[in-house]
Every structure is written in structure tokens, then in C-alpha cells.
Amino acid sequence: MKALLTKAFADLKRRRLQTAVVLLIVLLASGTATLALTLIQQTSDPYDRAFEAQRGAHLQVYFDASRVSREQVAATGDLIGASATGGPFPLSGIHLERGTQKLEANTQVQGRDQPGGQVAQLRLVAGRWASGPGEMVLTRSFADLYKVSLGDVVADVAVASKPALRVVGEAVDMGAGSADLSTNTFWVTEAQFPALSTGHPDWWVGYRFPGHPDDATLSRALDRLKAAFPSGAVDGSVNYLLFRTLFGITNSILTNTLLAFSVFALGASVAIVVNMVSGIVLAAYREVGVLKALGCTPVQVVAIFTFQMLMPALVGAIVGAALGTLIAQPLLQQSSHALGLPPDTTLSVLPDLVAVVVGLLLVAVAAALPALRAGRLSPSRALAMGTAPAHTGGSRVRRLLGTRTPRSLALGFGEAFARPVRAGLTVLAVLVGVATVVFALGARQSLDKVQAANTQQGSAQVLVQREQGYPDASVTATLAAEPDTARVVAVALNAVTIVGYSQPVSTQGFRGDATKLGYLVISGRWFQKPGEALAPKALLDDAHLHIGDTVAATAGGRSTPLTIVGESYSVSNFGHSLFVDLPTLQSLAPGQNPIYYYVVLRPGADMSAYIRRVSATAPDFLTVKSTNEQPIGPVQIIDSVTAVLAVVLVVIAAAGLFNTVLLSTRERLRDTAILKALGMTPGQVVAMVIATALALGVIGGILGVPAGVAIFRALITALNVSTGNDVPQQTLEVFTPLQLLAVPVLGLVVAALAAFLPGRWSARTPVVQVLRSE
Amino acid sequence: MSALVELREATRVYNGGSARAALDGVTLEIGLGELTAIMGPSGSGKSTLLNLVAGLDRPSSGRVVVDGADLTNMSEAALARFRRQRIGFVFQFFNLLPSLTVRENVLVPAQLAGMPAGKAEARSRELLDRLGIAETAGRFPSRLSGGQQQRVAMARALINSPALVLADEPTGALDSATGVQVMELLTELHREGQAILLVTHDAKLATRHAERVVSLFDGKVFDDSRLSRSGAAAGDLVRVVGQEVQR
């Protein structure tokens, strides 16, 4: 045993390059696997975990404070069978300004003395809770959106005295969506609240129920509350299922992306490790012969080789797993940040363990199998063979290439296929790398398109929001007067009920040509006259409607028929919305004028100056901002995760190519020496080695592009379906031919670079010593 | 320059000169069309000499000129080009490329030199015919006997019509009968005017075929003799001595 160990260690020291390569590749593979597994594990059900951790409120109810007292509200928990109650906390609408900048219209202030409690705990992620007058805490989501930092001072302009508040803390609120999509809450102490209230405060109460209540349970609870108090006492409610589903979508985007990448990464890593390890053992047949001649049994031979591979693999796996976990942390932070969740600091060791154990098993098997094969040869055969017999399949390739190709290239290409299994595994690794890059490229562009479709930021540069009280005509006139205005599309909003769907549907009425605003029409067409409407797939399915159908729409007692002329792409309310023209909306809700104005500027216009000018015409009533200010969090996280994993996979693929070429050149030492003697210049030798890498790279690239496109399409389709939409063709057809060509070309460049060093080493083979021996 | 190979004070040291020089100030000239044998025990410097003449190595000092080309300071690439155009190799262990067929093996130097495909094919066919191995053209070297492999090697050596053929122990891996055949082929080539440098430790081989034997010892030229066809009679050479038979 000791002799075996001694020998194994001595071999490791001798073959330093090989040991280093094994270590590095296992490190990369293990790191990638750990990263992937960690991300998957921790992003599955993040919302539920955070929700439970923060004891989130299943049901939030707003009671009109003028109709019910605090005590009455506080007792409602038992009434509806809630297991815990949070609050009641006073709540009021608020308008905040920082200097001259208006901060959103959907804001409310809540008096709350401490972030903890039985229900709906708030998690502080920066600073501290408000402790006295003039201090306030806001949500992290809001702080990100408007770039508000600790120490900033804002004023509440809804109250005459415009009290100033200093931001002392940032918290994550599980009871709200992200800042751009929902109402934003700010917290001050209860004592401070009256000074900020606009005079129509509500009581906010949060209820928790045993287990996971469904929609029916929560509706019943809400009904009971309404019945217990005079009409109008319940001012509004929110149930947690809405947010859960919202998170579910963004989470599924993330999870699916990560899953796809992780599968890639693991596949590539496995291929490379197996390839490399078996290749090393295959090259050592002669050594096996020596060992056997010295009296080692086949088992001992297997043990020696397996040990040789496992030693560096163990170090690489452990270091890699640690690195993977480390790298996962900032990505996890970003992920929970993007999801609006509090940061998850639990470090799970399970992914690391799995990665290390599985990795080592792989290495052991990959080493043991060829070692076993070698171990069973008779010593004389092993000695004579030197290395495992090579396939002469290369000759077919050379014949195909004909005599016109330069000899060095032809020899290199042929060599690439001399060992089919090794070639196959290497092609697989390259394929994965190329597919990942294609996928990353496509995902990024597709998500950009989705973002544009939902925020119009690609088409219209400026968004003007009008407060009630300022006439629509004035806004239109102001905008028309601006020379930089190229086009304005105004949007009015109202809730409309259609036959076949019980919930009111958010409806946008457009004035102006909305077709160029980036909205995606999946099938059919945009509306052209009053009475025509578009709806996304989810609504169409739920209401059993098709393009061409007519349905009755009602709002506020009025009714009008709507003809569905097209299927739109919209993620709001998971695909439940309607697009109509303004006259149609106004026929259902007269006096409902546009409150959003999308402005397309003339090319070369100065956007900030424009914003300032328009805002100055009615600063109290108009909020003018650039459409770029509305990031969608998940897109960023997907970009960063994609980028990291793509880079890692490309490195792994390159390392795999490098290793294959290295092994190949070592096996061909003698042949290279002969060729050099016969007059192959060093340049030709390098070309020959690079040709080997290129041959494998070309095939991997050619196969990788459609693979990447296929997986990309599958993911985007799944994504869109989960948001209640059909897949718009535009989000699938994001690749220009140039891009699809550039990726494999880049791959070839990487392959050539990977092969360059082994090529140079090969060109320096000493000739005569090699040729004079058997 | 009438000499084909010219070495002037050629020296080659390894390991920074602390060890003994592998080749020590050798001055030697070999003329066109000669069959010269380089003899010597192992360590005498004959492989080093072969390397220098073949352009596989550069001298540490002195000059090496082969077929008009000064190899002393040539770059690797230039040496490679020189080798493929002017030198043909015949090695002891054949050194054919196992993954190429016989035909492809013979063609390698021509293809490296950029000879047009048609011309190269024709020439290789001619050589294979001449050496009596035309029927092996499509086979792989592992399926050939030692003698056939060496003949393939010779065809490969000749395809670019080299100025000099370097034969390094060409019969070392062959049985005596096959060895004789191979040497006969070499001698035939010599008769047709091919210059051959034969490196060997086997004195019988050297003296049998070469008209000039250069003996190396300790990196220096120890002896340089032209051997004549003296036509000596058996009696001048051999005397069988009788013995008393004790009864």
C-alpha cells in the first residue's frame, strides 16, 4: 500500500502540468455545479420562505377610520378566525417631493412604532427604524427606483405645512409588490402620523390564517368583515395570493433560466472531466505495462491511477465548491433584491457536498474504467502498445479533404477524429459553451423586447402623468406647443367588466397612434375604430373569446359591445387587460380623460431640457419623467447570472479543448518528430495542432447554435405562457444572421487560442532522441 | 563548391559546455555522389554529426554547409524547408507514420514542399514500383514486414530527389537477409549517382558498401580512409593454421 501511495505521489509531482490541468478543470466544474445548485435551491419558493419568515399577512384590510374605531378593528381577528393580527396601524395617502422632484403618486404613509410584531414584520436592510419626529423609513424598492438614500430629506406636500422627513432606514415589505407596480408605503412613528395625515386616514390590519388559505377562504373572511361593520367601513383589501403569483412569475423566469444554465454547466463539466481523466489514463498504457511487469495486480493498477486523478480532483472540487458558494452569494443577494425579498443569509452546505461528492465519484469512475481496461492487458502488450491503439478513422477524413488541402491542416483534421469517444466528448463541451452564449445573447435581447413592450421605453422617451384637477386639454396643448414633440399617445384608464369574466378588467383607452409604442400584437391587428378591442391570451381564454367575437362590456352602469380584433401582449394582471381607443372607453366612462401621455421626441432632442420645460408648466399637477427610469429587476439579475455562467462555460469549453489538444499532442510526440525531420516547419506544426482544435470547434459550433436557439425558444415560450400570454414572434426572432454567425466564429477563435500553446510546445519536440528509440 | 557536405571546425556542446563536447572541432568534406560511412561506438558523436548534416541541429561553433546551404545559423523554419527539399532519411526503426497509408507516407515530404499533387502521385508510384512494393500502396505500415517498411521509408526519402540520403543504421531492425536486400537497394541508388551518408556501428556493413569510412571517436574524426578494391587474393588475407593432433 505504501509503495502504491509513494508511486502515486511521485507521479503527481512529475506530471505537474497534468495535475494542474485536472485540478483546474475539476475546480471550474465543481464551482459551476455548486453555483448552479445553490442558486436553484435557494431560489425555489423564495417568496414562501421569506413570507413565512416575515410572518406575512395573508389578508390586508383597510378600514375607514371615520366609520370604525381602532378598538373595533383590533377585535376583528377572532371574528374571521385569524390566527394572528397585525396592527391596527393608521394609514393615509401622501405626496412626497424631494427638492423639486415629485416622487410618484401612489404613496401612503403608515404610523408604526417598530418593524417587528405578530404579523407582517418588516425587515430593515439599511439604517434603523424611525424613532422620533422628522424621521421616516421607506421601502428598498422605492429607494432603488428613485435613487433615494439614507439621509435624504423629503417633504410631504399633501399637507399644508409640508413637514420635512429624513430617511433613516430602508425596509423590505412583503405585503407589497415592487415600487413600479404597486402602492408604496412609508413609515413614521405613530406619534408623528397625525402631522402627515391628509385627513382621511384608514386603519390598516393584517391577518394571518392557519396553513395556506386559498382565495375562497380569504374572500369569505373579507365578506364577514364587511358584514360586521356599516357599509363603507372596509375601504379596500389586498390578499397575499396576488403577490405570490407575481413573484411566481419573476421567480419562474429566474428559476427556468438558472435551471437551463445549470443543466448546461453540469453537462459540460461532466463531459470535460470524463474526457480528460480517461484521456490521461489512455495515454499511460506503457506505464501500466511497467507496473504490471513489476508485479502489480490489475486492482492495484486501477488504484494507482484512480488515486492519481483523485488527489488533484479532491483539492479542485473542494476549492471549487467553496468558490461557487462565494460567487453565489452576491448573485443570491441580487436575486432576492430583484424579487423584492429580504436578503437570505442562510448558507446551505448541501449543494457543496453534492457537488464535491458527485464530482469525485465521476472522476473516480472516469479514471477507473480505462485503468481497468489497461490493467487487464498482459504487461508485454501494454509495454509494446505504449498508448491505447488509435483509430485510423482519420484517414477517411483526409481522403475527404483530398490532396488540395495543405498537408499540415489535413493531418490535423484527421487527428481530431482519431479517437471518436474523446472527439465526441470534446465536441459536446464546445457545443454546450456555444449553446450557452447563443442562449445568453437571445435571452438578453428577448427580455429587452419584453421590457420594451411593457414599458414603452424603447419607443417613447418621455412619460407625462397628469393629476386630476389639471385639464387634459392643457397638457395636450403644452405638448403640442413643444417643437421637440414628434408624437403623443395619451392613455386613459378604467376598470371594465366583460361578460364571461367575473373580475373587473383594467382597460386602457388610447388616443393617438399607439401601434408604434412597442406594444406587441400576437395575432390579429390593432383596433381601428370605436368598439374594437385587443386582449391578451389569458383573458381571452378565461372569457372564452376568440378574435372576431363580440362581447358586452360594462362599467358604471353603461354597456357597449366590444369586438375582439387582436390578441395583445400584456403582463399586467397576468394577461387580463383590454386595449381600446379613447372614444370607446369614454362611452363607458364619460369624463375619463387620459392621465398618461407617452411622448416620442424628435431625433436629437434634449430630453432632460424637454422634461424640465414641460414639468415647469404645471409642477404641482404634472409628473414628467424619462421612460428609462423604470427598470424591471428580474431582467438585470438574469443578465448578470447569464453573463457569469456564460463566461464560466466558455472557459470550461476552452479548457476542455486545451486538454484534448494537449493529450493529443503528447500521444503524437513521435509522429510530430517524424514530420519535423521530414521537413515540417514549426509554423506548420502549430497549424496542424490548431487544425485539430478547429475541427472539433467547428462541429461543436455548428451543433451548438441550433441547440442554443432551441433551448432559448423553449424558455421564452415557457416564460410567456406563465405570464398569461401567447409567445409573440418578435421575442423569439431576436437573432440576426450576423449574431448567429459571429458566435461560432468566436468559438473558432477561442478554439485556436486554446490550441496555440500545445501547438507551440509540440513544435519544440526534440527530434532525434525521439526517433532513435523504438 | 564541389563538396556536397562541408563541416569546418564544427563543435556541438550540450549542458553549457561543462560536459565533454559531443562533437569537437570536426572538419570534414564529402563530395557529390559519394557513399560515405560514418562509424564509431556509441558516444563517439556520430549521431550529433548526423544531426548537424541533416539540419536537425545547429553547431555551437564552426560551420556546416550542405548542398550550398549554410546551416550554421538558419532558423527552425528554414532548416525544416531545407530538410524536406535536400535530405532524405532512412532510419533504423523506419519511423513511418502509423495512421497514414503507405502511399500517404511516401507523399508527405512532397506535400510539405508543395509539389503539385499530380506530379507527386506519379513520382510516388514510380518509386514504389522501383522498390518492388507497389501492391502495398493502400495498406497501413503496421501490416507490412520490416523489410517492406524500410523500403517504404526509402521511397519516402527519395520522393523529393534529395541531394543527400542519410541512412542511420538502416539494417539495425532487420534480419540479415532483409538487411542485405536493403543494402543492395542503397548501393544501387549509389551507383546511379545518389550521395549517401551511412551511419553505423557495424564495421562489416560500413566497409562492405562504402568507399570511404570516417571513424569517429570522442567527438573527433579519428580516421578517414578511402578503401580500395584491392582485389587481394584469399591467401593474402586468410591463413588457416593447422594443429598437431595429439593421439
Place this chain on the structure above:
Amino acid sequence: MLGLLAEEPLHGYEVKSRFERMLGGTWEVNIGQVYATLQRLERDGLIEASGARGDRNKLAYRATEAGRREFEDWLAYPDQEPQQLREGIYLKLLLASRTGDGSLDALLTGQRRVCLQRLRDLAALEEQAQRDGRDDLVLLFKGASFHVEADLRWVDACLDELARRQTDRRTGGDAP
């Protein structure tokens, strides 16, 4: 001679010519020696006169039964005589090393040259014998070549040894 006479009865001069031809010129005997030996063999009872009279009225001899047996014994008997070394070169070597001057180098070089030329000539003779169909002579010349080779190797060994002694003297001898 006994062997030849065991084959068939021969006259004295026939024995000489046949013997010489067999040895391909490597051993010339004079006729007197032949007759003296014939007499001795007859005296020892190994050959006898065969009766026929040929040219010059000389007797033909043939081997007796005893002679045949003796011949066969001799054939079967391996050679156990001490190795014969040609005296010239060995004596020169032994004596020259006593005087210790450089002339030994020149001597060995010269001897080497002789060996090489001899090898070449023997090769030519071997080829000729091959062409003449004399396989037995081919073996003889081969044997001679091997001996010459052995001499050559011995000369090389001497050279090696001398070189070693020189370097020893140089490194071991004079102090810097």
C-alpha cells in the same frame, strides 16, 4: 588428408590439389609435406595403398577402417586449443605501453585501417564465393570477417583505455 582419402582413393598430387582447392587458396602445402604425411599415416595404419597406379607411376591411397574411425572421431571432437592471438600486434602493444610515448596511437590507427581494408576485401571474396556457389567458402570468409571485426573491436577498446589513462593522468597528476 585423412578425410579426403576416406571419400575416395587419391594420388599424392591429387590430395594436394584437392586440399588447396577446398581451402580456396588459404592454405598452400608443398608436395613434400604431403608425401611425408602420407607416409606417416600409412605407418600408423590409417591409410593403405589402393593398388591403382596412375600418372608417373605413383601409388593411390585410401583410408582404412581404422582410419575412417579415426577421422570420424576427429570430426566429432570440438576444438579446445587455447585461443591463438596474432603475436605482432599484441607484443607491440605490451612493449609500447612500457615506453609510454604517443606512437601507440599511430600504431593502433594504422592497424585499424588495415582491419577495415581487410574487411572490405573479405567481403568481395565472400561475394565471389557466393557467385561461384561455394557456400562452404562463404562461411569461411564470413568467419574470417568476424575475426577481423573482433580485432577491430579490440583496437577500439585499446584506444578507449588509452584515452581514459590520459585523462586520469591529466586530472590526477599535476597540481594547479
